[in-house]
Amino acid sequence: MDVDLIFKIAAIGIIVSVLNQVLIRSGREEQATMTTLAGLIVVLMMMIYQISDLFDTVKSVFGL
Secondary structure, X not given: OOHHHHHHHHHHHHHHHHXXXXXXXXXXXXXXXXXXXXXXXXXXXXXXHHHHHHHHXXXXXXXX
């Protein structure tokens, strides 16, 4: 398990959460929502790269 990846995802979650609260408290709910969506997209992209690496490993193991 890649512990660095877990820490990166956790850091993104913390940053997005703080930004979300700051934006909501300043009356910018739409920007808060966009910030949350952007954070989600970043994490999903990170996971897609990991899944791609997993598939490449499986292909090489089975000689596909």
